[in-house]
Amino acid sequence: MTSPSNKTRLTEAAYQCLPGGPLDVDKEFYDKVAATASTEPPLRTVVESFVLPIRSGKAWEMRKGDICRIVAVEGAQVGDLNIWSLHNPRERFWASRTRQLQRAHVSVYDRLWSTLPYLRPLVTITGDSLKDYGVDGSGIDAEGGRVHDLLGTRCDPYVNRMLSGEDKDYHCHSNLTRAILPYGLTEFDVHDVLNVFQCTGLNDKDQYFMKTCPAKKGDYFELMAETDILCALSTCPGGDLSKAMWGEGSSETTNADPTLECCRPLGVEVYRLPDGWLAGLGWKEALPNGPMYKGRHALREVAFTPSASADIAG
Numbered sequence: 001m002t003s004p005s006n007k008t009r010l011t012e013a014a015y016q017c018l019p020g021g022p023l024d025v026d027k028e029f030y031d032k033v034a035a036t037a038s039t040e041p042p043l044r045t046v047v048e049s050f051v052l053p054i055r056s057g058k059a060w061e062m063r064k065g066d067i068c069r070i071v072a073v074e075g076a077q078v079g080d081l082n083i084w085s086l087h088n089p090r091e092r093f094w095a096s097r098t099r100q101l102q103r104a105h106v107s108v109y110d111r112l113w114s115t116l117p118y119l120r121p122l123v124t125i126t127g128d129s130l131k132d133y134g135v136d137g138s139g140i141d142a143e144g145g146r147v148h149d150l151l152g153t154r155c156d157p158y159v160n161r162m163l164s165g166e167d168k169d170y171h172c173h174s175n176l177t178r179a180i181l182p183y184g185l186t187e188f189d190v191h192d193v194l195n196v197f198q199c200t201g202l203n204d205k206d207q208y209f210m211k212t213c214p215a216k217k218g219d220y221f222e223l224m225a226e227t228d229i230l231c232a233l234s235t236c237p238g239g240d241l242s243k244a245m246w247g248e249g250s251s252e253t254t255n256a257d258p259t260l261e262c263c264r265p266l267g268v269e270v271y272r273l274p275d276g277w278l279a280g281l282g283w284k285e286a287l288p289n290g291p292m293y294k295g296r297h298a299l300r301e302v303a304f305t306p307s308a309s310a311d312i313a314g
């Protein structure tokens, strides 16, 4: 028989955040980082600022310790975010492991982890004006929706073609592909995204649903780079996702582009803190955990034995 305590254990987080452990975040430190948004005189210097038009993509670099704020400058709009190590694009954001180590919808103090064999936090989330979304600030709304989604991925022209029979060139996958071209990257480098401002959940049939984006003008999502990174963001062509991009709903209208009116730009601002400010609080760049594993996946080296009678010259 399962004891009550064992029953509880079975539904607790599989990846436990233990005090002082590798998943334990110094909340006091990140509160201090978040507070630099409004210090007087300002501690933050703006190093990059742009507004990403609807249905487009752009990449930008962040130095370790830089802070980036994504802002719903005109209201509800979903943004699809990709992140790579700036110096090695094979190391990139790993959405599914982040879902396990953190949660399926992320907010303040959550970290976005990188792929194997690197495995480190690429960024830590320092600000989220929607952190109290949902019923009584619980993070979950009456329909089971939560915001800043890691369950789904980017929209793309291949699924669109399969489901609708039409070719569309401005899906997030394509916007991200164009965005990273100047960095020598291709669509093979585009990976599963963080859907910033996107409200999603699983229904009672365990199927993925997307609700209308709850962001209002001025809502923001902010993160700090734990190492040097390259980011790319797409303004989703579905806009605030209030209208279906495929299937039921999208075919009911005669409008050839029903989601165009749901699309709004997103603002991106990158800030830098004074030299040594973060180090003064004990912060250090996150290093990959991968090298700590000294095993070799049970691979065994086969000794090379030269043949004594080999006559290479023939």
Ligand SMILES: [Zn+2]
Pocket (backbone or CB within 6 Å): 080, 154, 155, 171, 172, 173, 235, 236, 237, 238
């Ligand atoms: Zn999209």
